[in-house]
Amino acid sequence: EVHLVESGGGLAQPGGSLRLSCAASTFTFSSYWMSWVRQAPGKGLEWVANIKEDGSEKYYVDSVKGRFTISRDNAKNSLYLQMNSLRAEDTAVYYCARSVAGLDYWGQGTLVTVSS
Amino acid sequence: DIVMSQSPDSLAVSLGERATINCKSSQSVLNSSNNKNSLAWFQQKPGQPPKLLVYWASTRESGVPDRFSGSGSGTDFTLTISSLQAEDVAAYYCYQFYSIPNTFGQGTKLEIK
Numbered sequence: 001e002v003h004l005v006e007s008g009g010g011l012a013q014p015g016g017s018l019r020l021s022c023a024a025s026t027f028t029f030s031s032y033w034m035s036w037v038r039q040a041p042g043k044g045l046e047w048v049a050n051i052k053e054d055g056s057e058k059y060y061v062d063s064v065k066g067r068f069t070i071s072r073d074n075a076k077n078s079l080y081l082q083m084n085s086l087r088a089e090d091t092a093v094y095y096c097a098r099s100v101a102g103l104d105y106w107g108q109g110t111l112v113t114v115s116s
Numbered sequence: 117d118i119v120m121s122q123s124p125d126s127l128a129v130s131l132g133e134r135a136t137i138n139c140k141s142s143q144s145v146l147n148s149s150n151n152k153n154s155l156a157w158f159q160q161k162p163g164q165p166p167k168l169l170v171y172w173a174s175t176r177e178s179g180v181p182d183r184f185s186g187s188g189s190g191t192d193f194t195l196t197i198s199s200l201q202a203e204d205v206a207a208y209y210c211y212q213f214y215s216i217p218n219t220f221g222q223g224t225k226l227e228i229k
Contacts, residue, residue, distance in 0.1 A: 035218075037166075044209065044220060044221075044222050044223045045158075045160075045209055045211075045220040045223070046220065047218040047219060047220065060217070062117075095165055095166075099213075101171040101172055101175075101213075102156030102168055102211060102213055103156070103158075103211070104177070106165035106166055107165065108165055109165055
């Protein structure tokens with residue numbers, strides 16, 4: 001069974017930074033695109049970013065371009081999301097997901113709260 | 117950006133009855149390279165991450181009960197639950213992975229009547 005575990009969430013001030021991590025196990029991490037998806041409290045799902053198997057291609061939703069950076073370390077089976085210049089509207093549960101014909105496996109998510 | 121519009125926003129169906137959720141994309145998500153629609157459906161229960169039900173518009177994910185089925189092509193898609201069970205109470209989302217940014221529908225909340 002594919003296992004994805006997010007960490008790094010918490011409380012950040014507006015304008016602050018956080019780095020999310022997603023630890024992958026029980027599959028060949030380096031063979032898959034990976035994505036971040038977020039869900040604001042009581043709201044729907046929003047795709048945030050994805051990254052190619054080797055990290056050579058990265059794509060973002062417009063609302064986070066220039067502020068968030070997706071990256072991966074295939075040697076550590078880990079996915080990251082560096083979030084800078086955080087805004088109140090970035091408050092959400094952030095999920096990492098394996099990108100196969102959609103998003104076939106998801107982690108449990110990590111909550112990011114941006115508030116002063 | 118491709119806008120995904122689901123209908124209805126909420127739905128109440130009796131146990132054992134059919135539930136139908138519609139999803140319309142603002143442009144075609146038919147991938148000409150494989151002649152497949154880049155459309156997936158997810159189920160999300162409170163406090164849980166989404167669960168993939170259907171991908172390529174009509175391929176059921178392994179382990180998903182066969183009462184769930186997806187259909188449609190181009191811009192119009194449907195998720196059907198043939199005989200509603202109590203455990204199907206959840207929010208359902210369609211999702212296009214045809215183009216960047218990938219986008220979700222706003223969700224449909226399914227309840228028991």
